[in-house]
Amino acid sequence: MTRLKMGIIGVGGIAQGRHIPSFLDMKSKVEITAVHDVNQERAEETAKTYDISLVCNDYKEMFPHVDAVTICTPNKFHAEISIAALEAGVHVLCEKPMAITAAECEAMLEAAEKNDRLLSIAYHYRYTPEAQLAKKAILNNDIGEPLVTRVQAMRRRKVPGWGVFTNKDLQGGGSLIDFGCHLLDLALWLLDDPKPVEVIGRTYDRLSKTPGQVNDWGPFDHETFNVDDHVTSYITFENGASMQFECSWAANIKEDHTSLTISGVDGGLSVYPFELYQAKYGALMDSTAKIREGEPTPGLAQANNFVDSCLGQDELVVKPEQALKVTRLMEAIYQSSETSTSVKL
Numbered sequence: 001m002t003r004l005k006m007g008i009i010g011v012g013g014i015a016q017g018r019h020i021p022s023f024l025d026m027k028s029k030v031e032i033t034a035v036h037d038v039n040q041e042r043a044e045e046t047a048k049t050y051d052i053s054l055v056c057n058d059y060k061e062m063f064p065h066v067d068a069v070t071i072c073t074p075n076k077f078h079a080e081i082s083i084a085a086l087e088a089g090v091h092v093l094c095e096k097p098m099a100i101t102a103a104e105c106e107a108m109l110e111a112a113e114k115n116d117r118l119l120s121i122a123y124h125y126r127y128t129p130e131a132q133l134a135k136k137a138i139l140n141n142d143i144g145e146p147l148v149t150r151v152q153a154m155r156r157r158k159v160p161g162w163g164v165f166t167n168k169d170l171q172g173g174g175s176l177i178d179f180g181c182h183l184l185d186l187a188l189w190l191l192d193d194p195k196p197v198e199v200i201g202r203t204y205d206r207l208s209k210t211p212g213q214v215n216d217w218g219p220f221d222h223e224t225f226n227v228d229d230h231v232t233s234y235i236t237f238e239n240g241a242s243m244q245f246e247c248s249w250a251a252n253i254k255e256d257h258t259s260l261t262i263s264g265v266d267g268g269l270s271v272y273p274f275e276l277y278q279a280k281y282g283a284l285m286d287s288t289a290k291i292r293e294g295e296p297t298p299g300l301a302q303a304n305n306f307v308d309s310c311l312g313q314d315e316l317v318v319k320p321e322q323a324l325k326v327t328r329l330m331e332a333i334y335q336s337s338e339t340s341t342s343v344k345l
């Protein structure tokens with residue numbers, strides 16, 4: 001079988017921690033042949049560590065040598081680099097969020113369609129075993145029509161103190177665009193992409209802009225901090241469903257927790273941990289799942305899906321038009337907060 005030639009653009013935390021190890025675990029079908037990073041020294045070191053033959057000074061130099069690229073740069077560069085790769089005939093797996101604005105996402109989607117190349121976004125929560133179970137339960141009609149979704153993606157005092165996460169120019173936002181986006185994507189996917197009609201959002205930064213913070217994920221500069229650390233939203237959909245959404249990097253709460261629950265007409269479910277709530281035989285019935293050990297990690301499952309899709313042997317799980325909708329919603333939440341009004345979509 002021909003191996004897919006993969007290039008990595010941006011070789012920081014997520015490239016080293018998730019994408020490179022995943023591709024190295026799939027050596028029979030993919031080979032990392034090139035790397036690029038604006039930090040040339042980091043690119044050279046990565047190439048040496050993983051025996052990657054080509055280090056490119058400019059990301060465009062990479063395109064003739066690869067079939068696909070994985071883009072792991074700060075969010076500001078996702079659109080520009082993805083579009084250049086797609087125009088050069090290269091498939092793209094881009095880190096989340098797809099891009100900072102919906103307009104950028106639309107241009108990425110157009111480039112993928114025009115050049116008949118694949119574009120996927122690294123929303124890996126979909127590949128968690130709990131999310132896979134929830135999707136199957138909904139498709140099996142175990143909860144009936146979904147009515148009310150509640151999402152909480154909450155961390156207690158964990159502003160990422162490294163990298164550029166607190167820089168609005170490079171990332172476009174904070175806790176919502178970095179962490180909340182995963183749960184928004186997961187919720188929309190589970191609900192089968194209902195059309196949002198109205199969004200109310202509020203963003204907060206007061207805690208992180210106060211000097212002398214206790215922060216479990218390293219020090220950060222409260223003076224240059226210019227993104228959100230806590231976001232709430234209420235979203236209504238055309239089909240009558242609604243979503244209560246909250247995410248935070250730095251809440252004053254007892255402990256971190258990530259939860260997504262859906263209450264439907266016939267039953268309900270929780271994704272983390274997976275539980276199914278039904279009423280049957282005149283009684284309330286709860287089901288739990290024993291998640292089997294040894295399943296591929298979400299990162300590996302994501303890499304397999306992308307590579308197999310590029311090789312024509314699978315279909316993308318995360319489609320660009322879905323990721324665009326996540327960015328549209330986030331944009332509406334930010335807009336609602338800025339204008340103190342609800343946003344109609």
Ligand SMILES: NC(=O)c1ccc[n+]([C@@H]2O[C@H](COP(=O)([O-])OP(=O)(O)OC[C@H]3O[C@@H](n4cnc5c(N)ncnc54)[C@H](O)[C@@H]3O)[C@@H](O)[C@H]2O)c1
Nearest residue numbers: 010011012013014037038039072073074075077095096163
């Ligand atoms: N899927 C997830 O759960 C997850 C987790 C963390 C980060 N991310 C995403 O991954 C991306 C990178 O995050 P990270 O944690 O690896 O950050 P990082 O700061 O550790 O690494 C970013 C790398 O990109 C390089 N870079 C910066 N600008 C560049 C450019 N214009 N061209 C090429 N290289 C450039 C930097 O030198 C650095 O090596 C972000 O979009 C972030 O949202 C996703």
